[in-house]
Amino acid sequence: MSDGDAPTLADESVARARIHAREVANGDGDYHLPVDLGRLEWTVSARARRRAGACRWNASCEVATIVLSRRAYEQYDWPAFAAVVRHELVHAWEFQQFGESGHGKRFHKQAAELDAPRHCQAFAEPRYRLRCLEVDCDWEAKRHRASKPVKAPDQYRCGACGGRYEAEHVSSGRTWSTASGYGGTKATLGDGW
Template sequence: MTETDGNRLTVDDEIVARARIHAREVCGEVGEYDLDMDFDALEWDVSARARRRAGLCRWDRTREVATIILARRAYERYDWPEFAAVVRHELVHAWEYQCFGESGHGPRFREQATRVEAPRHCRSFSDPRYRLSCLAENCDWQAERHRASQPVKSPDQYRCGDCGSSYAVTHRESGRTWTTAHEFGGAKAALGEEW
């Protein structure tokens, strides 16, 4: 933390300040990439809760304001060039919202992201907790999940994304595996606080 005029600045203040400075360097008439943005219709926030997503851009249609939310954990784990790329990625979303009222990762996004040297998708800053693996012998389908979503909790209610067979879920840290909701409950109870 930094102290200025008796006020204590937090890490969140630092994140927002650096992101704003970078945004001004990237966008506008004097910016490196000339991504034409309305900075008065852009707000910033920091999430202390985010566990995998480094950034997010929300659009308030009624106010016509884009809010870029950056993850504190990502800021702490990434070096500045990678975090600055996250900022540019979210700026492209904000630009799309301001210009078109919608945003995604389609061709328009890809074109602008390439222009501002932003990744199409930002790397997760945490490892997934669960691995889903197809049980069919001739299928090597796998998927990863960060949260205990319904396909993780009740794998017997879902199917492999490639061949439609059953799959197993593995808790990566402990190695415990389950194929039913009942087995999920047992694994969670057995792990207790290690869950």
């Protein structure tokens, strides 16, 4: 940011996240996690649609980078976003201490101590929905991108019962169960896709 420029939403979200991280690392508030802030970098993603945050580890220089979603910052209230920051701090701490991180028992224990969610709530509606076609199965999955199972549902099976499923373009309500159905729906919707 240059002199005279107003801070952006990304600047604001990182500033607030850094302040909260300092409080957590120093034990100044309700939470404490001895994460090394000197080996932590911050950035904001304007593209993220489903992840509120992520933590990436550069093992060669032993630096964790926390990536925060601008859309999540816009949609969450501060307590919910602060919980996302604590969630990502647990990942950073695990990377710094053990060289790896996941959502296993160690993560779950630390996240619980910090009142951080094990998984963050969705902040955007999915673009696609997969739904089992079997009468006795209520399996459903949400997708934000046109993945292979979205584009060719006839090549995959239900995650619960192994039956066939259909894909739905959520905003239009149109469904398909084959690769050609996907192509036809996309062509029909045109700019509405």
